[in-house]
Amino acid sequence: MTDPVALTADLIRCASVTPEEGGAITLLDRLLSDAGFRTWRADRNGIANLYARWGSAGPVLGFNGHTDVVPPGPRAAWRHDPFGAVSENGRLWGRGAQDMKSAVAAFAAAAIDLVRDTPPDGSIVLAITGDEEGDGVDGTAALLDWMEENGQAMDHCIVGEPTCPDVMGEMIKIGRRGSITAWFTAFGVQGHAAYPHRAKNPIPALVRLIDRLTRHELDTGTEHFDPSTLAVTTFDVGNPANNVIPGEAKATVNIRFNDAHTAQGLKDWIEREADRAAEETGIGISTRFAVSGESFLTPPGPFSALISDAVEAETGIRPVASTSGGTSDARFIKNHCPVVEVGLVGNTMHQADENVEIAQIHQLRAIYSRILSDYFNSSE
Numbered sequence: 001m002t003d004p005v006a007l008t009a010d011l012i013r014c015a016s017v018t019p020e021e022g023g024a025i026t027l028l029d030r031l032l033s034d035a036g037f038r039t040w041r042a043d044r045n046g047i048a049n050l051y052a053r054w055g056s057a058g059p060v061l062g063f064n065g066h067t068d069v070v071p072p073g074p075r076a077a078w079r080h081d082p083f084g085a086v087s088e089n090g091r092l093w094g095r096g097a098q099d100m101k102s103a104v105a106a107f108a109a110a111a112i113d114l115v116r117d118t119p120p121d122g123s124i125v126l127a128i129t130g131d132e133e134g135d136g137v138d139g140t141a142a143l144l145d146w147m148e149e150n151g152q153a154m155d156h157c158i159v160g161e162p163t164c165p166d167v168m169g170e171m172i173k174i175g176r177r178g179s180i181t182a183w184f185t186a187f188g189v190q191g192h193a194a195y196p197h198r199a200k201n202p203i204p205a206l207v208r209l210i211d212r213l214t215r216h217e218l219d220t221g222t223e224h225f226d227p228s229t230l231a232v233t234t235f236d237v238g239n240p241a242n243n244v245i246p247g248e249a250k251a252t253v254n255i256r257f258n259d260a261h262t263a264q265g266l267k268d269w270i271e272r273e274a275d276r277a278a279e280e281t282g283i284g285i286s287t288r289f290a291v292s293g294e295s296f297l298t299p300p301g302p303f304s305a306l307i308s309d310a311v312e313a314e315t316g317i318r319p320v321a322s323t324s325g326g327t328s329d330a331r332f333i334k335n336h337c338p339v340v341e342v343g344l345v346g347n348t349m350h351q352a353d354e355n356v357e358i359a360q361i362h363q364l365r366a367i368y369s370r371i372l373s374d375y376f377n378s379s380e
Contacts, residue, residue: 002112004093005106006277006363007031009037009085012094018065018133021048024101025065025130026107030051032126041347047061047138051146057125061375062125062154062337063111063368064140064329065104065161069096070350073376077352088360090358099271102137103160104128110368120376125154127271140329144336156303158371159338160364162346163322168360169315169367172303173341174213175224175297175323176330177256180263180289181233182270187284190247192209192280199245203237205283208250209289213253214275218261225323255358256341258323263291293331298322298338306378307340310370314363342367 025048029039032052042049047363072082072095082095092102106346111124119265127147143278147153164170185211186206191199210232218228231254239246255266267289278285300321319342333339344364348354 003110003363004073004102004105007109008041008092008097008102008247008356008361009087009094011105012085012092013083013098013099015083016069016070016096016130017071019047019131020068021130023108025050025128027124028067028104028128031108032112033338037126038116038254040146040150041142044138044142047142048141049143049146050126050128050145052126053123053152054075054111058122059376060123060125060153061372062127062257063107064127064157064159064333064339065100065107066097066129066329067101067104068130068133069099069101072255073352079353082354088356091355092358092361095354097348097354097369098162098344098346099354100160100162100343101363102356102361103162103343105115107158107160107368109365110372114369114372118201118373120372122376124372125152127285129329130363135333136329140332144332146222147336154337157333157337158368159328159339159341160343161328161330161341162343162349163341164343164345166347167317169311169317169347170364171261171320171330172304172307172311172319173323173325173330174272174300175259176293176295176325176327177225177228177258177338178261179254179255179256179292179321179327180266181252181292183288184251184274185286186249187286188245191245193243194234195344195359196245197370199281201245202249202283205277205281205285206235208281209274209277210251210253210283211242211292212277213270216255218255219258220261222258225260225295228255228257230255231275232363237299255270256326257295259297263294268271293327296331296334298340301344302378303338304340306374307342307371310367311342311375313370314366325341
């Protein structure tokens with residue numbers, strides 16, 4: 001059997017801090033090629049991406065993951081070298097141990113062993129990117145573009161992001177909230193605080209707008225999603241003088257929204273409120289938006305049930321089908337095929353001293369092996 005722990009350690013030793021490849025994609029390319037997978041590089045704008053496929057017939061089960069990691073931060077904050085892959089007291093330490101080199105190793109090991117021992121009637125795809133922790137525009141999105149251009153497709157896909165808050169097996173993700181950020185700039189006229197009639201203070205206008213946005217109830221939740229949320233993430237004037245009315249004020253909000261909304265609908269609402277505040281106060285307010293992803297849901301059905309059954313069989317826990325958390329690369333895949341996320345406990349990801357319980361790597365490999373076996377057997 002392919003050892004997923006040894007492979008995780010090898011991947012951790014690759015210093016693949018986004019957008020650097022660090023040798024991780026090259027390592028997987030060589031490993032999968034040696035195991036009989038056909039591999040292609042789908043690099044774009046300096047980002048390394050790997051597409052590997054075993055088989056030519058359907059059905060096609062895919063796996064998506066990333067080898068890039070966030071920066072480790074100060075070395076002094078780490079118990080061990082963040083790229084040393086030290087094993088101690090039943091845990092493996094290093095950047096990417098949870099997010100998500102263990103999952104990449106677990107799925108690769110499960111796929112390699114399946115095709116060697118009991119080749120399935122169908123195909124297995126591994127779509128591995130080096131741009132999930134960065135902007136994402138040249139990672140999984142580039143892989144999907146390459147697949148379309150080259151006539152490649154998946155029928156279903158699993159994303160190996162950490163999905164469990166505290167206990168292995170307690171949660172899978174069948175959807176994600178959308179995310180939109182709005183930046184506001186209110187334009188006034190700078191002046192002396194003792195002569196406010198000669199100035200136009202942009203702060204009250206922006207405060208009025210932000211207050212209305214935060215007091216508005218977006219929704220009360222939907223069947224599979226919690227209520228949408230709006231958070232003010234910054235309010236900036238940058239005025240060091242207490243006797244000067246500033247000429248500009250800026251603020252930023254982030255909305256995590258469920259399937260009751262679209263990004264465009266939220267943009268329209270925000271712009272209406274900005275125009276209203278501007279008209280009432282005589283202060284010009286500009287808006288700028290960035291959408292990280294739309295809300296999406298893979299409705300519960302045979303695919304999610306197969307995954308839940310596999311998790312329960314290997315952990316003894318029936319996972320909750322959740323839509324919580326931030327965005328993931330599943331937001332790109334959902335337009336291509338049904339996608340479900342299942343992975344490790346994520347309680348140390350992005351932290352100094354990131355580490356994973358070694359037993360959980362073996363559990364995850366067993367879950368993926370069972371999913372692969374059950375998927376192709378159910379398709380017969």
